[in-house]
Amino acid sequence: MSVNNQQNENGCGDVRLTNGTILLLLLRRCTCSSLSPRMTEGFTACDLTCSAATEKASNGRRMDLEQPIFSVLTGGLRAQQAGGAVGATSDTESGIFSAEAELCVEHDSELDWFCGTEQKPVCSQCASSGSCRGHAVTPLATRVTAVRNQLVDVCEKMQLQAKRIERFIEQTLSAKEQKLQSAASRTREQVLAQISAVREALEEEEQRLLEEVQREEERVEQCLLTQRAHWNQALTSLTQTRSHLVHTLTHTPDAQLVTSLEEIAERMEEAEGVGEPRDTEQLSLNTACSDSKLLRGLWASALLLGPKVYGSPLLKFDERTVSPLLSLSEDSCTLTFLHKKSRQSLPYDPARFDCWPNALGSMLMSSGTHTWVLDVGQSGAFKVGVCYASLERKGSGNEARLGYNNQSWVLSHYDGDYSFCHAGKKVPLQQFSAPLLLACAVTDDSITILH
Known part of the structure; x- marks a missing residue:
């Protein structure tokens, strides 16, 4: 309009x-x-x-x-x-x-x-x-004008309501359908990635989980189809009602028009009964359908069996990021905290941490499931976690301090106490919106990447 x-x-x-x-x-x-x-x-x-x-x-x-x-x-x-x-x-x-x-x-x-x-x-x-x-x-x-003004308002409201329903069908439901496919695909990938290490023992569990995802996808698909059919029908009804009122508005003689308020009120009530479209959780895939206690338990057991069972031999520390407060072993897998007398000046590098004893991994992780095992030995103070590549490297502020900004998530161990830190607070782990790097810090003894 x-x-x-x-x-x-x-x-x-x-x-x-x-x-x-x-x-x-x-x-x-x-x-x-x-x-x-x-x-x-x-x-x-x-x-x-x-x-x-x-x-x-x-x-x-x-x-x-x-x-x-x-x-x-x-x-x-x-x-x-x-x-x-x-x-x-x-x-x-x-x-x-x-x-x-x-x-x-x-x-x-x-x-x-x-x-x-x-x-x-x-x-x-x-x-x-x-x-x-x-x-x-x-x-x-004057009476006719008043009735016609009322009809104009009613028709305009119906037209706006029709537009909202059209947008809900074309935008919200279509977007939900696309997100459904994407969410279902990601869930399948996660399931397959976890099962791959112990596929022989988990074939039956794999099949069960994939069927659950399929059923959940079909459930949401059915909800979307039901919603689409319902609102298409509502749109058709609303359009027909509006067309009838427009016809009344344009073709009914004045004398008949002013006596048809009861019929107009009934049509208005029909239009109001259509209701407004709303997005609900029922239109989204419930990712909990891929949860399996058996899978989690066996996956954790497989990780503890040793470096040959699971892991990436390519994961090392990036030498360019290593702080002057740390030393890096020749194989780029061990970080050792340096006391003041042992420290040496290093050439300037924009990727290097200059104040905090931090170092980042060499492999950028953008998707999939990644694990690593570190030997912390006798270290009483260290941090292990992940961060965005955009993490600040310079200065002594919280912007470059692991766990004290919104760019890093770390498990911290200090004075016998373990805590998970993000943005300076203890928070639950969430999904991430950008590729991640292994992030570590040590202020006592050394830590080593085993695999």
Whole structure:
């Protein structure tokens, strides 16, 4: 839907709302002269004025009900061009084209007033001296304008709701489906990576886990299909209801329109019953489906059997990152803390830690499962963990201190106490958003990468 605000040469504003099939044209009269219908004696006249001092805008779109004139055209332009057609009259007050005006049965006069007491169109004689004398009456055009304004609001709300449902279907559900495939794929990879070391003993468990992942994927897929079908149906129902109201708005004669509020209310209730789409956890894969106590236990046992069973012989310390407070063995696997007398000045390197006794691994890990075993010997103070390659290397601040920033996660051992540190706090391990490096620090004795 597009919205255009314009000013004509007489200063009359108009707002056009279009969606390809409907044009809602809001006109404001540019004359400030009052229109006082001539009435018979005993009937109070209702003056319609266009005072600039009483103009009010609602939501930047609609003015006071006595000010605007709505023209609703869905093919009405063709009707306007063929204005000479038999049986078609132009109601300039309400701005619509309707069938030939109905006449009062009692006075044979045009039904151009609306009796609010009896809720029906009446002629001026009925209102002034007839059966509706003393009742609350208003010009029929004013009543029609109010009803049409209400219909416009209802149709606009339905259109916005339809847009939200379309976005939910096209964006949220589609994105969830893509994430489902990705999450299921990652889960399978994790399962297969853990099972690969002891595949012979875990063939049955592997099959069970993969079937669980498949069932979970199918469950979420079914939820997505159900949601898609439900909201497509809701969108169709909403569109049909809105189309019906638009048809009522554009083709119903004034006299019939003002008596159809009950039907309009029912349609509004139907639209409100559609509800708003919501994203839920049921639309995401539950990664717990790959959890297995047997797998975790056997995997941990395999790691403890020795370096030949599991591990990467390529993992070493990167010489460029080693702090001057440490020494690196010839095989690049052992870090030893240096006391002051043993320290030597090292050439400047932007990758080297210059204040904290840190060193990083040589292998960047971006996916998969990685393990290593370190021999900490008699060391009473060390840190072992991972960090992002973007970790600060220079200075004595927390930015370069392992476990005291949001770039590193380490298991720390000091004075007999073990703790897991991240950003200076003890926190649970989370998934990571970037490739990682082995990160170590030692301030007592040495630590060695075994595998």
